Amino acid sequence: MTRKRATCLLMILFVVAFTLTTAGVAMAAKQWSCWHWDHNNIGLSNAAGGYWGTINGSEANDWEAATCISFGGGNEITVDAGFYGATGWLGIARLLEVGGGCTIVRAEALMNQSYLDGGGYGETADRHVSCQEIGHVLGLDHARGRSQTCMNDRYLSFPYFAQDEADLIDAITGGCDGGGDPTCGERGDPCSTNADCCSDRCKNNGTCR
Ligand SMILES: [Zn+2]
Secondary structure (H helix, E strand, C coil): CHHHHHHHHHHHHCEEEEECCCCCCCCCCCECCCCECCCCEEEEEECCCHHHHHHHHHHHHHHHHHCCCEEEEEEEEEEEEECCCCCCEEEEEEEEEEEHHHEEEEEEEEEEHHHHCCCCCCHHHHHHHHHHHHHHHCCECCCCCCCCCCCCCCCCCCCCCCHHHHHHHHHHCECCCECCCCCCECCCCECCCHHHECCCCECCCCEEC
16 A cells, blocks of 8 residues: 555656646746656657647657657657546646656656647647647756746747757757767767767758757
8 A cells, every 4th residue: 555655646746737727936948857868869659640649749840850859669758639537737747667867768748638629729729738748758847937938837829949948958868968979969060971960860951960
């Protein structure tokens, strides 16, 4: 019984919910506790189909384009949507498995259609929630003091993140700037093949992604 409760408490601690009622606290780009990935090639499963598959895929692409993160096949991160009921959250990010040194091993980002598919929430709000939950599973906390970012959990009108939030992900992800191959190129460095870049992505213009 004690063990069961501990597991349950652990789940709660690892959850950042997009709640319906929040208090305002000013803050800049902020890491979600100490959580981070230790590699930048992350397997992502876009589990929802139809409209939500498009929304979630688009938001994941935005994060990928602005950071050193590269999403490939796999299920280290599962992004999904469903009718989860009157949970009190529009979206939620959960760390399902974590490793030593605060590393994220497996996580999920869920959008609650029980609220979001109803009246009052349009595509902009849907994208804002999706953008935020994916930001959480990449290691970001809320940014309630700023209006120009989806990491604000008091507004639903800005479905994009701030540049310093993308930069923070790069800074905390081992394999982006830290912990990776010291001879590989960082974003913007010149390259001729994918192998020249830490991200394994050499863009057509000859610079690393
Ligand atoms: Zn949130």
